[in-house]
Amino acid sequence: MTNNYQNIIDQFRADMAKAGMVVKEPLFGDSLLHRVYVEGDRPGKKNGAYILHADNHPAGYFEHFPQDLKVIWRQGDACGKPLSLAMRRQIEAERKRRQRERWQRQQETAEKARWIWQNAKPVFETKQHPYLRRKRVKPYGIRTGRGSLIVPFYDDTRVLVNLQFIDAEGNKRFLAGGRKKGCFSPIGQPMDGERLLICEGWATGASLHEALGVAVMVAADAGNLEQVALVARRLYPAAEIVIAGDNDESGVGQTAAKKAALAIGGKYLIPAQTGADWNDVISAGGAV
Incomplete structure (x- = not known):
């Protein structure tokens, strides 16, 4: 079981890297959403996210926001298996949360821009x-x-x-x-x-x-x-x-x-x- 689990983790990590998303920190096949640091991003930023189900039908998804990269991942004979309802809900919730965060950052930046502009020469x-x-x-x-x-x-x-x-x-x-x-x-x-x-x-x-x-x-x-x-x-x-x-x-x-x-x-x-x-x-x- 341990070897099978590690094989799933290794394959998932390798496929992330092939897609241009290199993640060196530990990955978890616990069906939960994780935010991760992607190599090449600014230090301290967690611009990557993934969910991995490491059960009898290994599947998941990963994305890197700056690249607009989003990949639905399946392994082996699970290729035709649709994503679970719970996973789809997690992905949608994460998308909405990112939208809120991005909107908030944009509003704060706009206020800063107006202040700088008003005080510029x-x-x-x-x-x-x-x-x-x-x-x-x-x-x-x-x-x-x-x-x-x-x-x-x-x-x-x-x-x-x-x-x-x-x-x-x-x-x-x-x-x-x-x-x-x-x-x-x-x-x-x-x-x-x-x-x-x-x-x-x-x-x-x-x-x-x-x-x-x-x-x-x-x-x-x-x-x-x-x-x-x-x-x-x-x-x-x-x-x-x-x-x-x-x-x-x-x-x-x-x-x-x-x-x-x-x-x-x-x-x-x-x-x-x-x-x-x-x-x-x-x-x-x-x-x-």
Whole structure:
């Protein structure tokens, strides 16, 4: 019995690792929900969870929240056996608990973001920060604090929910625990029925706004382009929306821009030069 039990534990751990979730602490086949630390996460964080039934029909599930990884696991001849009602209830309860925790963290981060924004100093000229000078863009309403530029990000109700910080070298970070998916930073005032651009980086958005005189919604990265595009279409259903993507060597920017445009029936623009974004093009004297 002991050997069989240990075999189940070892196989479960091995399959977790194969899926990209390496857990070194002891695992238990006691049919209870366990939160665990996953190798590579920040120390002290338990972003993994699992349930393991180590009975005559070994089965369970494991998930790693940052990866959005969720795997239903069965061993041997139990492959066709459905999950028990108790296990399904545990999984659902855990999902709802995580949602509550995430919502609470987002609310706390939004409050922190609003406090920081209210106490940050306005930036009036390009010469006030090295990043603005290097990118050759005007500040367009952003602020500064502790040597970094501060870019506000809003949700679809136009409420400030997060901040992006950009230091002198161009390193960027958001407030931990805050919302980003579907959130955007506007440059100019979007109007329904008019042309509206969506891009990745803030400096790219500033360059496009200055060059074309149209409103821009900054998505922060390629992975958020489609979500911001969907928000833009809901807020401005009659607008001509254009996704101004990056020409990444990896192809990620181009693919994301095309996908976002397709999702809303819009258009997309990609710089001709590989490795360039629209800030690079405009700063070099090129046209959009």
